[in-house]
Amino acid sequence: MADRDLAHAENAPGGFFVDTTCIDCDTCRQVAPATFIAVDGHSAVGAQPVDEAGRQAAARAVVCCPTNSIGSDQAALVRAASAEFPLPIVDDIAYCGFTAASSFGASSYFIHHADGNWLIDAPRWTPQLVQAIERAGGLCGIFLTHRDDVADAARYAQRFGARRVIHARDADAMPGAEQVITGEDEVALAADLVAIPTPGHTAGHCVALHRGTHLFSGDHLWWSRRLGALNASREVCWHSWTEQTAS
Known part of the structure; x- marks a missing residue:
């Protein structure tokens, strides 16, 4: 408090x-x-x-x-x-709120999916959010864009029996992940939900593309209010700026 x-x-x-x-x-x-x-x-x-x-x-x-x-x-x-969270943003996508200090306040998202709901990155463990996810039908998967933003993914996975997905190069940040992506090819996670490896910010960074229109970019790039445009920063690139700009 x-x-x-x-x-x-x-x-x-x-x-x-x-x-x-x-x-x-x-x-x-x-x-x-x-x-x-x-x-x-x-x-x-x-x-x-x-x-x-x-x-x-x-x-x-x-x-x-x-x-x-x-x-x-x-x-x-x-x-x-x-009680508003997950807070609807657009279509079947909502913002989880309840950010975690361990992820430096990184955003996480809830996708209400016909074949089972997904988290994109993870929030901190919060009873109100757990109850809201229960009311929405639980979780089938948790896609982790990279090692920095796992937060309390393990607790959510255990509670809902959800499979955790992370790239092999960042998998040490999520021991026991049920699905480990390798290489740099796209991987289908569910209908209209694709993981795309984008190494650079971290060695195993990935983004997720939903319905071909909504990109969950992790720390690969973000909207800059100051510039009024998408941006990335070499100052917070932990692996390879050359790879990040190339991917």
């Missing part, structure tokens, strides 16, 4: 705040960009939300924060926000 006594001085006065345990993962700034800003290596509340939509987005950020570094005086609103 965030501690107001540790709140950053840059927070705008009001009900929401960020404390000094923030790891600058950017999750809150993605979820509620109108409220949270980046300041000298951490997040802060740049402006308190002024309407219901803004307060709802800020409450979702409280739920999603991997280090519980965001505080709020609106407990009921935060409880309501926690």
